[in-house]
Amino acid sequence: MTGFAVTIAPGGPTFEVRERERILVAARRAGVWLPFECGWGSCSTCKVTLVEGEVDLLFAGAPAVTVRDARRQRILTCQTTPRSDLVIKPLTVGSVPSAERPTTDHTGELIGREELGPDIRRFSFRLERPADFRAGQYAILHLGDGVRRCYSMSNRPGSPLVEFVTKRYPGRLGSERLHGLPLGGCVELELPYGDMWLRPGSRPVVLIAGGTGISPVLALLLQLHGAADPRPVQIFYGANSRAELVCWNELETLVAGLPHGRLHGALACPDTAWPGASGLVTAALAEHLQAADAGDHYLAGPPPMVDAVLAHLRERDVELTRVHYDRFG
Ligand SMILES: Cc1cc2nc3c(=O)[nH]c(=O)nc-3n(C[C@H](O)[C@H](O)[C@H](O)COP(=O)(O)OP(=O)(O)OC[C@H]3O[C@@H](n4cnc5c(N)ncnc54)[C@H](O)[C@@H]3O)c2cc1C
Ligand code: FES
Incomplete structure (x- = not known):
């Protein structure tokens, strides 16, 4: 064995974790x-x-790590690697993959890079086999030297292609690495993760995106469009400027093909020609989302936007069990 032996207590299986490998990834393998x-x-x-x-x-600053965890010897298997052989005690352990979380490892070759807006691109990766995911879910990309970042698929599942709409933040680690990847370059991906997939039913659907939160919302809209879903669908999409409201024409085309679809935009810094709402995406929600529209809500974007929308929905007595979201950080 070249790595460390990790044993599940009490009396459970033992598996190998390679040097610097995460316990969770090794266990899955x-x-x-x-x-x-x-x-x-x-x-x-x-x-x-x-x-x-x-x-x-x-990832010592991981949102799920609390000060009590260190005192109680609790660790996250997704963000911990052994320095010696270990014994760990999880709440449950299974011997077959969960049907709910069929996460597997892939290698993806970058085959397309499309400029969508200022520092915003759509990346297309070809995997070695078709990817098993639901629209709205995300992948974790390995971007070198242990840097892993989450990106939500913007395309439909069922092919070996995965696409992501992403923003480059100058000087920051993960996005710089992704945007610096040359065509033909390869990354390792783990997918799928996340619970922001479309629930069946007849209730109206409300999709809400801030910035690159449009990536999973695009996938959800493609699914609704492909199924000619009869539910009323409203999309609320906020960005700073018109140039950053990427994929707008694509969204308009998809919405026009839905039996009951409406698209609303909100710009924090609108130009004089902008006909939509001014301000945050909550401004568009306040203007257009009626209590009667209450349905299943799906939202994605930067944490301040997600928190503002959640507060807005709470004020309107939307049941939180009908809100599915990904906070991008
Ligand atoms: C569920 C989810 C889906 C996302 N989908 C998209 C998307 O579709 N498009 C898009 O542009 N962005 C998406 N993001 C944001 C993306 O993952 C990055 O946070 C963003 O690209 C900035 O990363 P950075 O490394 O450049 O910035 P940095 O400031 O260096 O890091 C940003 C974030 O990375 C996370 N992080 C830091 N260290 C670690 C670590 N050791 N392991 C894991 N995470 C760490 C932290 O949350 C931090 O807020 C998503 C984020 C999440 C959580
Ligand atoms: S904190 Fe590890 S799986 Fe969510």
């Missing part, structure tokens, strides 16, 4: 199914008790 959800450190689902051994925490 070995067919040991530990609980997980987000895969990157925000949900706490993968928390286990460290019974014996030494570890390195790979």
